[in-house]
Amino acid sequence: MPIIEANGLSKTYRVYQKKEGLLGALRGLWRREYKEVKAVESVSFTIEPGEIVGFLGPNGAGKTTTLKMLAGLIYPSAGNAQVLGHVPWERADDFRRRFALVMGQKNQLWWDLPAADSFQLHREIYSLSAEQFQRTLGELTDLFGVKELTRQPVRELSLGERMKMELIAALLHQPRLLLLDEPTIGLDVVAQVTIQKCLRDYNSIRGVTILLTSHYMRDVEALCKRVLVITHGKLVYDGPLTGIAERFGNEKLVKLQFDGTETPGDLGAFGEVTSREGPIATLKVERLRVAEVMAAMLDRYTVLDVSIHDPPLDQMIAKVFEEGTTPAPELVEK
Amino acid sequence: MWRYLKLWLSLAKFSLLGEMAFRGNFLVKIFVEVLWLAILLVFNFTLFQQTTHIENWDVNQYLFFIGCYFAMGGLIETLFLENCNQFADLIRTGDLDFFLLKPIDEQFLVSCKHIDWSCAPNFLLGLGVMGYALWTSGWVLNYSQIFAFVALFISGAALAYGFLLLLTSASIWLMRNQSLYEMWWLFTTLMRYPREIFSHGNWATPAGFFFSFVIPIMLVTNVPARMMVKTLEPSWLAWYALGSAVVVLIVSRYVFRAALRRYRSSSS
Structure with missing residues (x-):
């Protein structure tokens, strides 16, 4: 049974069009113009247990919106999805206990306290037994090599160390699905490689399914055998990473x-x-x-x-993104 | 329930640890709150040098009322105000995502994430003022009266929390919370005075009726304080306050959940 099953998932936003100048602002007080923006249009795919799938697309393509729909944070305008056997936006506790979302640009740890305190809070929220918590925390701090840093206030950690702590917090309850939104953004090459290695190792040890968005092709090449490419809200490619060259190069x-x-x-x-x-x-x-x-x-x-x-993958991907401005090529099935 | 209580205690502990990390700020906040109470008391003692009663409240009864108001304000500010105030920022920045991902009631997490310990002394000071007012008025210990007061005080806090949550939920649509603060200060102003003050005049009487029975924010402090130091008139007002608290809590939860369905999550 697939971990993720998305069928015709769409999201349309109604965006206020602010007029220029003071007069425009005054007019906007009683009469507003809205524009409909189709962030995601009829996206369908399935992801099987244990897969690591890269979700690629230029800025504003609809990657994060899709990820947020799958995480149950926002409601779709049309279509349906089953994630871990649940409709995500119903936000059942059983569903939320079994997945995690990590966003590279956001911080969910308690900023002024050591990461260890935030981990304790996660333990309470996810009702983890003391034994399970200690064992998992030990495994994860070993894997990520941050055993000595958990008592240091989060604000005093480097970006790379903080991201490792974010990932540990996300994995403490041993989720079956990990949604990662640009987990290596802003990190130096060494930190990127370390995080890639940790994720690969964790996937092979625990068999966790990972759906990852990243602008760094190195992340995708290091982790994903399969990629989904989305441009202008439409899925234009779903297949093996190696097939990108064949399809677009x-x-x-x-x-x-x-x-x-x-x-x-x-x-x-x-x-x-x-x-x-x-x-x-x-x-x-x-x-x-x-x-x-x-x-x-x-x-x-x-x-x-x-x-x-073949030309470098990032050049081909850039070309795929450019193609998104023209009618989408026929979707290549996995 | 036990799980939520344990989680609340952990949140309270980590909030305290967080605030202790900035000791200077913590102490300044406490100092300002004490000063604020002192100004309020001095002002009211000055008034009572000119008169023996404000409406039908004598100096000790009025002092008890001020203590009740201060304790109520302190409780709401310690437990909920900071959290509700941060809600608009959570929406604007998209950090609300993390609250929605957790396998826990969203309203609980949004309302209780941070305990503002620097406001807790207000609650204790309020209790102290109430105790002093009872002592100077020669009050005789009466357990059933204390029980009724505690029940009505909790119901008043629930009513105030319900209104605060309603205002907070509006942030999903408004995206900013200045209006929330303005409304909350209007509400606390209405909580600060005995209801009888609004019983004279063409405008005051309808306003008093409106904020007692339509939006019953004035009952938050009036009902428990009156129950303790005067006779509650009309007597059904206690039941009306309890019923209002239940209704406002249910409605605010419904509105909060409806607001969450409108949450768009900001782009990352």
Whole structure:
């Protein structure tokens, strides 16, 4: 049985359109104009237990809105969803005991107190037994490497340490589903990698299902085999991460090392030259023409080494996001 | 119920620890509250040097009334005012999300998350003033009277909390809470005076009736104080105050839950 089942989930907001200037503000006192903004439009997908799924999209695409509907924080305008066997926005206690939401830009720990005190409060809220609480807390502080920091006031922790504490607080009640909204935002590379590793380890130890939004492709590459791509509120891709290149990357990067000290001057005839450095050049070539172009170049030049690969994932994702401005490509099923 | 009581005690403990971290601020707040009571008492003693009664309240009865008002205000401010005041910010910043995610009654968590211990001395000072007023008036210990007073005091606090929650719920629509504060100060002003003050004049009489029976905020302190130091007239007023508290609590809970359904959660 899927952990998450979303069917035609939509959310439309009514947004007040404020007129400019004092006169506009005065008019707004008795007559207001509203605009309907479709934040999410008919989004459907399922997520199975134990999966780690990346939820990608540009700012304002509808990722967080979808996540908040799945967490039961906001009501959808249309559609339905089942999360852990519950309708999320009914906010049943049994449902809320079995999942957690962590938002990288928000802090839920008691700011002026040590994280240990906030953990105690979580224990009371989730009615955890003392033994279960101590055992889970011990495991998590070991896993995240913050055993020595739990007695330090939260406001005195670094951003990375605070995020680890946030994740520990979210995992104390051993949720079956973890919704993460940009958990590594603002963190340095080292902290990002540590958090990625902790999440991966926790997923393999506990089998927790994770749905993650992030603007850092490194997070997604490190954690997710499957991704959902949403632009302008519509789901445009649901499939394996590796399928992104196949689906949206209609170009390949061909890297060549030529005999001599310089690259030939007429490479532009074979494709777009993206870099030249000594005898090494990289060309962007249409996927379907790679074989033909390679044959022609090998015929014309002496090539010492060649490698063909997909463009970096973030470039392809940026392209997917751009495509969102045009009619959405047909949804690719998993 | 036991779980909620334990959780409330933990919240109270952590609130105290949080406030103790800023000891100077904590002490200044207590000092200001004591000063505020002293000004109120001096003002009223000055009035009673010119007259023996304000309406039909003599100096000791009136002193008891002030103590009752101060204790009631202290209780509401300690338990709920700060929480309700923060509610609009929680909505504006989207931090209300964390309250809704927890497997616990949202109203309980929103209303009780923070206990403002710096206002607790007001409650104790109010009790002290009431005790002093009873002692100087030669009051004879009467347990049934004390029981009735405590019951009506709690019902008054429940009534005030219900109104505060109604005002708080409006934050979902208003997004700002200045109007909440304005309304709350109007309410506390109405709680501060005996009802009889509003019994004369073309405007005062309807206003007194309105705030006693339609929006019965004046009953919050009038009913328990009158029960203790005077005769409650009309006698059914105690039942009216109790009934109002129940109705306002039910309505405020309904409105609060309706307001939560309108919550949009701010973007992250």
